[in-house]
Amino acid sequence: MSITERKAKEKEELRALILQGAKKLFVENGIEQTTIRNIADEISYSVGTVYVYFKDKDSILHELHTLGFKQLGGEMRVLMSVAEPMERLAAIGRVYVRFAVDNPDMYDLMFNMKAPMEFLKKVEEEEWNEGKATFNVLKTTVEQCMAQGYFAGHQLEPLSFTIWSTVHGMCSLYIRDRIKAVNLGDPELMLFAAHEEFVKLLNKK
Amino acid sequence: MSITERKAKEKEELRALILQGAKKLFVENGIEQTTIRNIADEISYSVGTVYVYFKDKDSILHELHTLGFKQLGGEMRVLMSVAEPMERLAAIGRVYVRFAVDNPDMYDLMFNMKAPMEFLKKVEEEEWNEGKATFNVLKTTVEQCMAQGYFAGHQLEPLSFTIWSTVHGMCSLYIRDRIKAVNLGDPELMLFAAHEEFVKLLNKK
DNA sequence: TTTAAAATTTGAACAATGTTCATTTAATTT
DNA sequence: AAATTAAATGAACATTGTTCAAATTTTAAA
Numbered sequence: 001m002s003i004t005e006r007k008a009k010e011k012e013e014l015r016a017l018i019l020q021g022a023k024k025l026f027v028e029n030g031i032e033q034t035t036i037r038n039i040a041d042e043i044s045y046s047v048g049t050v051y052v053y054f055k056d057k058d059s060i061l062h063e064l065h066t067l068g069f070k071q072l073g074g075e076m077r078v079l080m081s082v083a084e085p086m087e088r089l090a091a092i093g094r095v096y097v098r099f100a101v102d103n104p105d106m107y108d109l110m111f112n113m114k115a116p117m118e119f120l121k122k123v124e125e126e127e128w129n130e131g132k133a134t135f136n137v138l139k140t141t142v143e144q145c146m147a148q149g150y151f152a153g154h155q156l157e158p159l160s161f162t163i164w165s166t167v168h169g170m171c172s173l174y175i176r177d178r179i180k181a182v183n184l185g186d187p188e189l190m191l192f193a194a195h196e197e198f199v200k201l202l203n204k205k
Numbered sequence: 206m207s208i209t210e211r212k213a214k215e216k217e218e219l220r221a222l223i224l225q226g227a228k229k230l231f232v233e234n235g236i237e238q239t240t241i242r243n244i245a246d247e248i249s250y251s252v253g254t255v256y257v258y259f260k261d262k263d264s265i266l267h268e269l270h271t272l273g274f275k276q277l278g279g280e281m282r283v284l285m286s287v288a289e290p291m292e293r294l295a296a297i298g299r300v301y302v303r304f305a306v307d308n309p310d311m312y313d314l315m316f317n318m319k320a321p322m323e324f325l326k327k328v329e330e331e332e333w334n335e336g337k338a339t340f341n342v343l344k345t346t347v348e349q350c351m352a353q354g355y356f357a358g359h360q361l362e363p364l365s366f367t368i369w370s371t372v373h374g375m376c377s378l379y380i381r382d383r384i385k386a387v388n389l390g391d392p393e394l395m396l397f398a399a400h401e402e403f404v405k406l407l408n409k410k
Numbered sequence: 411t412t413t414a415a416a417a418t419t420t421g422a423a424c425a426a427t428g429t430t431c432a433t434t435t436a437a438t439t440t
Numbered sequence: 441a442a443a444t445t446a447a448a449t450g451a452a453c454a455t456t457g458t459t460c461a462a463a464t465t466t467t468a469a470a
Contacts, residue, residue: 111377111378111381113381114382117381117383128386155402158398158401159399159402161375161384162375165370165371165375165378165399167374168374169374169377170367170370172316172373173369177319177322178336181333182337184362184366185362190363190366193360193363194366194367197359200359201407202406204406204410
């Protein structure tokens with residue numbers, strides 16, 4: 001099995017190399033500006049090879065999308081160590097916003113792109129597991145806040161979705177340059193200031 | 206001047222015809238799926254003609270983008286007749302969400318697309334006037350809420366941006382199919398339910 | 411009315427992109 | 441060493457946005 005094993009490993013490595021090259025170019029030049037030829041050049045392989053390892057461009061997007069969730073999900077789960085749920089809720093938001101600022105293209109891919117979702121549809125309702133897991137960290141935290149008397153009269157799921165929406169909305173408007181567009185000063189400052197306002201809103205009993 | 210006038214009118218009409226055809230196809234098939242050739246076919250003109258009237262595809266997007274804001278802005282300004290600012294704030298949100306649900310492609314173009322914003326950049330910081338005007342309706346309303354004792358300890362601009370973010374975030378997650386993705390039941394129901402949760406949050410003094 | 415000039419429309423042609431697949435090259439097995 | 445299998449290649453295709461010289465139509469002039 002040694003050769004077979006080695007081959008399998010090599011295949012995995014090339015696959016990873018393609019992903020790595022793709023991610024580098026995505027981050028450097030944006031997703032739409034990155035062509036398959038670019039990726040092939042970047043890793044010194046031919047276009048055809050890329051297609052041996054990935055069905056199409058969307059597959060690459062989908063894979064990176066999953067990697068992005070691994071990272072964000074990891075950062076979120078660390079926060080489960082924050083005991084106070086309301087404090088944790090604020091921290092989750094801050095980490096989320098920070099992730100979007102530091103990895104705008106990745107964020108875009110994960111939450112704004114149509115492509116990877118269409119991919120999911122094709123695979124007969126395969127689950128958006130990474131996304132769900134991340135959302136559940138939030139939902140659990142909101143639930144614990146409610147147990148402490150916050151959010152009286154609210155419904156768990158719609159409220160959790162609302163909270164996600166707020167932070168996501170900020171990040172999207174930031175990434176898609178709408179903060180500049182309405183003259184709200186330095187975009188990054190406004191982004192974090194707005195999150196603080198939101199935390200204030202949430203803290204009202 | 207009769208002939209010159211007529212010609213000018215005809216030019217305007219053809220321009221409008223192109224936009225109308227483009228919008229129809231956008232709504233029918235989505236923006237990315239609509240090609241210049243499609244638009245030309247739709248109105249029975251050649252590709253070249255489209256390029257006589259519009260510099261490139263982005264120009265068409267930008268024009269439709271402006272039309273979208275005319276519509277949304279109009280709907281918002283009607284709400285200025287609602288005397289109670291907090292009530293108006295809720296109504297603004299509802300109208301906004303309704304707009305997004307009824308015109309998802311238009312909404313996407315206005316708030317999520319990169320293209321029209323790049324267009325703005327090129328034209329040397331031309332103002333996003335329609336967008337600003339719409340945001341100002343919100344800001345003014347928030348200001349009036351504050352005058353009534355709501356949002357004590359909050360800052361006007363970041364808070365207004367936060368509110369916009371929440372509603373925008375919901376709409377974007379809806380349009381980009383992320384509500385389905387986390388199994389939150391019927392997307393449209395969740396969207397409106399979440400907005401009601403948000404209104405509850407805002408009403409806390 | 412006829413002809414010249416100007417304006418408008420056209421669609422073939424180009425470059426860039428995602429994608430495919432017959433062919434070539436390399437690796438493995440006999 | 442030869443035959444077989446696996447992997448990699450890049451030329452070629454279809455589809456896009458875009459351009460522009462040529463054809464057509466409209467207007468103005470003779």
